[in-house]
Amino acid sequence: MPSMATGDRRNFNPNSNGTNKHPQFGPKLLNGDQKSDSFARRQKIEQQRRSLPIASVEKRLVEEVRKNDILIIVGETGSGKTTQLPQYLFNGGFCRDGGTIGITQPRRVAAVTVAKRVAEECGVELGQKVGYSIRFEDMTSASTRIKYMTDGLLLREALLDPYLSRYSVIVVDEAHERTVQTDVLLGLLKDVQKKRSQKTLSESNNNGTLVKEENNGEGEGSSVSVVKPQLVRKLNPLKLIIMSASLDARGFSEYFGGAKAVHVQGRQFPVDILYTTQPETDCLDAALVTIFQIHLEEGPGDILVFLSGQEEIESIEGLVRENLKKLPEANQKVLILPLFSSLPSEKQMKVFAAAPVGFRKVILATNIAETSVTIPGIKYVIDPGLVKVRSYSPDSGIESLIVVKTSKAQALQRSGRAGREGAGKCFRLYPESRFEGLDDSTIPEIKRCNLSNVILQLSALGVDDILGFDFMEKPDRMAVIRSLELLYLLGALTDEKKLSDPIGHQMARLPLEPNDSKALILASQFDCLEEMLIVVAMLSVESIFYAPRDKLEESRTVIKSFSSPEGDHITLLNVYRASLEFLEKNKMENSKEKAEKNLRKWCKDNFINSRSLKHARDIYIQIRENVERMGLKISSCGDDMVPLRRCLAAAYFLNAALKQPDGTYRVLANGQIAEIHPTSVLRRAKSECIIFYNLVQTTRNYVRNVTRIDYLWLAELAPQCYALKD
């Protein structure tokens, strides 16, 4: 490593436009927690509202929504579209007749913070006129007229109310992010809007007489055949607004039949974009040198570095520390802060605190800093131009994480992070010519994920012809067929590709992956639903264990105390039960808050991520309520784990693998070869036959979350797949 002080520096060219104004994407995170409700404060809010770029076009926007049933709004960050538009529409009379304005967000935190802010701006209590609804948290009431929610939640609502009849307007925000949920929602809303306008039309044609839903045979498979007559009368046309920060709205406009698009100015400080003159061969080294170049040559301001993963972050953290020691003491005032999702939250929080006077923060972050969180004080962004993405192969069922180049939109989003509070600089660690060669936007998620859950949800909404569904971007045909096969083998779909009764309907109601839902349904027959609820909740969260690098040995010993020779599923069950036992004991002696606090300490001592554990508990409570409502029998298998393992075999039979002479495993369903993941308790056990939760490809093929089963169970419990040879 060259010494930083000797001037080994990267050469950057400012881009041709100099101070270039780039649009910025992502939810605007607002602080809605202020308590003061004084007159002065209200005046200040009013003043802020009026100064937003969008305020000058309020009348025009309301007018456009009135004239157009579908409107695309392209708004840059800082335009105020997310907080203001719903208020304009409310004041414009779009909630008369008791209709609600629904605004969807891809992320929970955005739905909550924006709702809080808007409630404050309106001077109302949160949950009254303005509210939000996200999984595990419903802050709405009968009087809620402006409702922020996650897009996944609106999809769930559509299962219960296919016409989304309570909404007069639905605003899909951050549509450019193109999450699976957003894409499915867009297709669904298009259909709902069409049906609702037909409904109103036929009603007026019939002059108020009751109308029955008819399938007009237009070839779309989505029909909901029985509608209560009273409902038909009440339905108003649905106004649809798609909000996006993408550079052009053409894609959305075309998808919605040439819908009108309007542009709203953003408010963003200028960000200087600098490129390297030469391509970099070693990205980590280039990032390292650039960090020091900024630190030693640029003015005050924090640095945000985008890296691909935890490993990269941890290694560069070490290198920065090492090199920092070589600098004169006056130059050593740097705070290095890692940030990635599996980092315990108390460590994550450190990036939001201001650095001590005279110190510069260097934040080493994954994509989490791109949209999910906004860090104050960032003036410099270093963007190596790479990102880790999930990819999925429908044929092998293998998920992998691969490092790819960012898209142009992503690069813009990253650079925008430097211009939140003042003019900033973004150092792209590649030549300008390479930027031109980048894809415009990231490939929509729906093109690169397992579709079985999407198909199950759409089936429950009455869409039987998945390949014919009007997606903005059609998913891969083979991926659809594979997922249909899986659902059929699980018994969720009939031979006619319709949702089976009751299994398919029950599975669609559960907020889980199809395999996990099936495991719960079967568990009530195997008398181990009590245990399976816990196992499935624990499998649904990522990274229960967190082992910091410096305490690796210690953590292994502690984690071992939970482990079961039967496998990882039962190990997870042990962890959950141990935490519950600790909490119950604590609750008897302490207040609830104190008990929760002690639990967090217990988690830390046992190298368990308390945020993940809390999440698992929330999921447990939710799915327990779900299965209770379905009338499934909840009983326990006690200390006998055989029923639980048999049930796992019956539900995850496609994920069964046999040991081979060389110690690797062969997946019975497709012949894939894989090893047991080193973190599994069965890594050394070398059981003959196993079932696993998932198969991931990193340096090798690994199966994770593994349980030992008896080979003979497969033919007995999954005869549709396995037969015994003589």
Place this chain on the structure above:
DNA sequence: GAGCACTGC
């Protein structure tokens, strides 16, 4: 004996 971007119901 290896290493896991990020969401969401």
